[in-house]
Amino acid sequence: MKIKKYRAKTVQEGKELVLSELGADAVILSTRIIPPMPPDNEELVELVAAIDTEKDIPNFPGTTRTQEDRTKDFLEVTTNIFKELNVIKNFLLSLSDKITYSFISNLPSDLAEMVKLMIKNGFTSEFALSFIQSLKQQNFRDFEDLRNTSTQLLAEKLCYSQLNPNKDRPNVFVFIGPTATGKTLNIVKLGVLYKLFFNSRVTLISYDCKKIGGWEHLQVLSAISNLNSEYVQTVEELLSQIEAHKIIDDFILIDTSGGSPRDEHFLIELEAVLKVFPWTSVFLVLSTTQSSINFKENIVSFGKFHPNFLILTKFDEVSTIGHLYETLLDFTQKCPLMYLSIGTDIPNSLEPANPNFLKKYLINFIE
Ligand SMILES: Nc1nc2c(ncn2[C@@H]2O[C@H](COP(=O)(O)OP(=O)(O)OP(=O)(O)O)[C@@H](O)[C@H]2O)c(=O)[nH]1
Numbered sequence: 001m002k003i004k005k006y007r008a009k010t011v012q013e014g015k016e017l018v019l020s021e022l023g024a025d026a027v028i029l030s031t032r033i034i035p036p037m038p039p040d041n042e043e044l045v046e047l048v049a050a051i052d053t054e055k056d057i058p059n060f061p062g063t064t065r066t067q068e069d070r071t072k073d074f075l076e077v078t079t080n081i082f083k084e085l086n087v088i089k090n091f092l093l094s095l096s097d098k099i100t101y102s103f104i105s106n107l108p109s110d111l112a113e114m115v116k117l118m119i120k121n122g123f124t125s126e127f128a129l130s131f132i133q134s135l136k137q138q139n140f141r142d143f144e145d146l147r148n149t150s151t152q153l154l155a156e157k158l159c160y161s162q163l164n165p166n167k168d169r170p171n172v173f174v175f176i177g178p179t180a181t182g183k184t185l186n187i188v189k190l191g192v193l194y195k196l197f198f199n200s201r202v203t204l205i206s207y208d209c210k211k212i213g214g215w216e217h218l219q220v221l222s223a224i225s226n227l228n229s230e231y232v233q234t235v236e237e238l239l240s241q242i243e244a245h246k247i248i249d250d251f252i253l254i255d256t257s258g259g260s261p262r263d264e265h266f267l268i269e270l271e272a273v274l275k276v277f278p279w280t281s282v283f284l285v286l287s288t289t290q291s292s293i294n295f296k297e298n299i300v301s302f303g304k305f306h307p308n309f310l311i312l313t314k315f316d317e318v319s320t321i322g323h324l325y326e327t328l329l330d331f332t333q334k335c336p337l338m339y340l341s342i343g344t345d346i347p348n349s350l351e352p353a354n355p356n357f358l359k360k361y362l363i364n365f366i367e
């Protein structure tokens with residue numbers, strides 16, 4: 001490659017110079033204006049042009065290297081450079097791994113790998129380390145054995161509850177939570193299941209006067225599922241419907257409007273509703289697809305209403321809930337897990353919460 005600078009009075013004149021000297025294959029790399037300078041005090045244009053001269057490189061005396069040979073050489077050199085870069089990249093990755101995971105450097109390799117896997121699955125490094133430290137004294141056949149034992153232990157640490165329905169009086173359940181977590185859909189699933197398993201009479205009441213189509217959603221799903229449903233718009237209407245259905249039904253399930261955990265007005269309204277009746281149980285419905293921060297925020301806001309049971313939804317959309325684990329560990333002590341929703345099928349996509357099901361979602365994500 002030959003590179004040369006040209007100065008001329010105009011760009012056009014400069015181009016002609018380049019053309020005449022380097023030929024039509026020349027490429028102009030840059031142009032710039034040179035301000036007037038003594039002695040001529042004339043503005044000039046500077047062009048930098050280049051021409052590929054590789055084709056003309058002569059062979060050293062005594063050699064007969066062709067263009068093909070030179071291409072081969074070039075490929076060999078670049079391949080070697082890439083190999084070197086890969087070595088450097090791997091070295092940097094292992095160095096960064098060592099720095100990031102320096103806190104597990106004194107653990108046996110299987111346990112250290114397990115801590116890393118837990119962190120990848122959303123657990124915090126502090127929690128993962130302290131949990132794995134507690135397994136130090138145990139012997140494991142292999143890594144899979146360690147992973148199975150860990151998930152089983154973690155799942156068993158959460159609190160679960162089963163429904164013990166009142167036989168003598170109606171069970172009046174109210175469902176609360178943020179928007180679109182699956183309250184309405186799962187109320188319908190429960191309505192069908194209670195009807196079938198307890199051979200009971202069920203009514204669903206929608207007190208969702210906030211969302212356009214909220215009531216219609218419950219109405220359509222109930223009709224398809226052959227369940228009775230009602231719609232109320234005020235607390236007075238809600239109470240009078242409950243009174244009316246208490247006499248004939250075994251289960252009355254109330255659907256409420258979803259709202260933001262940051263919406264003070266919504267939370268005050270919900271609190272007022274929750275105070276008007278001695279509910280048999282308050283169910284909090286939360287989605288597993290939330291980030292750990294948002295999930296925690298919902299637990300704090302809705303936890304103030306002291307729900308009795310927790311329903312977690314959308315397990316079919318996640319591979320792990322490790323990022324929610326620590327919040328759940330604390331919260332389920334007061335509000336145990338009762339149902340886990342794994343899809344939209346009515347009523348089959350609802351599981352009674354249990355450690356054997358939940359463990360599949362704790363350290364499930366493997367790169
Ligand atoms: N994939 C999946 N989708 C679900 C699950 N549970 C609910 N859904 C879907 O999530 C969406 C919201 O469900 P809804 O039952 O309307 O949620 P909601 O909490 O009543 O919502 P609001 O009334 O707006 O507060 C719907 O499309 C449901 O079909 C689940 O477990 N898995």
Ligand SMILES: [Mg+2]
Nearest residue numbers: 183184208214
């Ligand atoms: Mg709803």
